[in-house]
Amino acid sequence: MPKVGMAPVRRAQLIESVIRCIDDGGLSKATFKSVSQDAGVSAGIIAHYFGNKQGLIDATMRHLLKNLFADLKMAVSAFDKSSVQERLCAMVEVNFDGSQLRKAIGRTWLSFWAESAFQHDLSRLQNVYVGRMQSLLRHEFAKVQPRPLARDNAKLLLSAIDGEWLRTSLEGDRSDPAAIRQRISRLIALLLN
Template identity: 40%
Template sequence: MTKRRVKPEHERREEIVNAAFEVIYEVGLSQTTIAQIAKKAQVSTGIVSHYFGDKQGLINNCMREMLKRLHLISLQYKAATIDSQPENQIKAIIDSNFDISQVNKIAMRVWLDFWSASMHIPELARLQRINDRRLYSNLKHQFLQLMSEDRANIAASGLAALIDGLWLRGGLIEDDGFDRQAARSIAYDYLDTQLELAKPKLQERQNE
């Protein structure tokens, strides 16, 4: 008789989180239940509760997982650039936010539901603030190498808002109409404009 393999905790937790993403996509966050997630993951509700506590504990964990995946994909894009020039690092940040892992149907529905819920759930709001600050901070760090601090603040805030806006518009499209390439091009154009505006100041700094 073949023994049934007992899955390690990290593997079981990942399966439950992925099942939660699928259920949220199918019925929405507010209608999602522990029972539905357990059924999707093919485990008992007791197992889900053992790992995550209640529904909110699981949802908090799901959002942390989404943030982790976005952070890791951003690191991969930045590491894959041909050099460490700030302009290319900024493009890598743009690319990571429009990577297929962030703009597929399930990911976009989950992000949208989390954004909406963060208006009422303090822990989700805290995690969203972390995500916002991380994007702004990473962009500003690169822009500071290309322009004055005042301009870097404006450029980083503007590009972060543009990325979020493009993503949000794409997320509200019902029929797989999100054009990743168009979104990237718009963000690239904004970057080019900011670099052009900063050129005189940058040249002044280099001549000092």
């Protein structure tokens, strides 16, 4: 009989195992067998918590999205009384801090985004990410710009964030997050002027 309160701990453990397995060999290597071996549990436990591999992958993606948006919310609230430019820069900072650029996390995001072109559930989660990011960015730009311009600038800034993030993930240790943040900060200044 499972211990009371163990489910959230076990789910988190399994999601971390998925991230490690994807880091080791991509999404195709994150099988029930490899995840169960990594986590030191039976494949039946994974099926109990997630149903099937797709449920496990979806839960991992939702976990990453939840963490990203929680970090974004915290960053923006810390700059509550700051300028739009400072708040936008804080959002950029979150996308290029240590937690988001951890090698295993980067490879997991890359695997998800690549696979989202072929899997409806992952595509839906990709759309959630884009929609929420654009909404957050648009909200900030709209404080100082007409809505149509704010919408366009939000899309441009998100494209820059995603493009730099992709390059960073592919370059690995050769990337310089501080330089990236500085480049995107210059872009924000241009978009606000």
